[in-house]
Amino acid sequence: MAILSEYTEENQEQPMKSIEKEQEKSSSSAPKEKENSSSRPKEEENKKLKPNKSNGLDMKNYSWGQSLQEVTINVPVPPGTKSRFLVVEIKNNSLKVGLKGQPLIIDGEYFKSVKADECYWSLEDQQEISILLTKQNKSDWWKSLFKGGPEIDTQKVEPEPSKLSDLDTETRAAVEKMMFDQRQKQMGLPTSEEITNQDMLKKFMEQNPDMAKNFANAKMMGMG
Numbered sequence: 001m002a003i004l005s006e007y008t009e010e011n012q013e014q015p016m017k018s019i020e021k022e023q024e025k026s027s028s029s030a031p032k033e034k035e036n037s038s039s040r041p042k043e044e045e046n047k048k049l050k051p052n053k054s055n056g057l058d059m060k061n062y063s064w065g066q067s068l069q070e071v072t073i074n075v076p077v078p079p080g081t082k083s084r085f086l087v088v089e090i091k092n093n094s095l096k097v098g099l100k101g102q103p104l105i106i107d108g109e110y111f112k113s114v115k116a117d118e119c120y121w122s123l124e125d126q127q128e129i130s131i132l133l134t135k136q137n138k139s140d141w142w143k144s145l146f147k148g149g150p151e152i153d154t155q156k157v158e159p160e161p162s163k164l165s166d167l168d169t170e171t172r173a174a175v176e177k178m179m180f181d182q183r184q185k186q187m188g189l190p191t192s193e194e195i196t197n198q199d200m201l202k203k204f205m206e207q208n209p210d211m212a213k214n215f216a217n218a219k220m221m222g223m224g
Helices: 002-047 161-166 169-186 192-207 209-223
Strands: 063-066 070-076 086-090 094-099 106-109 120-124 128-134
Touching: 070 094, 086 120, 086 128, 094 128, 169 192, 192 209
Parallel strands: none
Antiparallel strands: 063 070, 070 128, 086 094, 094 106, 120 128
């Protein structure tokens, strides 16, 4: 009985000690919580990964890259794999890739939508699935391949200028216009549309000098 009572007394003291320790911990950790909350934005920035050479990421079972127009995905499969053994389901908002009768290698919802009817896949040398996705919006870099997936730092993306030559005329013109307008805005200069309007007005005035005089006179009268 003596042993039991001593054991009980010790157990009664231990909770008291543990409560005191918990109180000390909570009081000492209180100011740290404030510090952590203030440093969260920096921590979130640090979580963003440096993109690979293809402006994407190398994952455990696959790798992906991107340009402004497309996303490419490479999925290694066992050597000797044939197309009939594969499951590849490309939709506007999701992708499934795997081998029949086995857990899917890829099953996710895209970071942004794609044009499924302009997407393709092929089996390269019976050992790698190559997938090409056409982006719905061709003016944005994807932070991640799938929603909720690891994100890259898009500020470290390195587009290749030479790639512009591979684009069709319409897309190339749109991209070049977008890049030009962005630079002009940063420098406080007129955009391509504003320049075009100014040129059109100038040509019109040159071709119609009488109207130009009337316009100038009307402007002067309005100011007066």
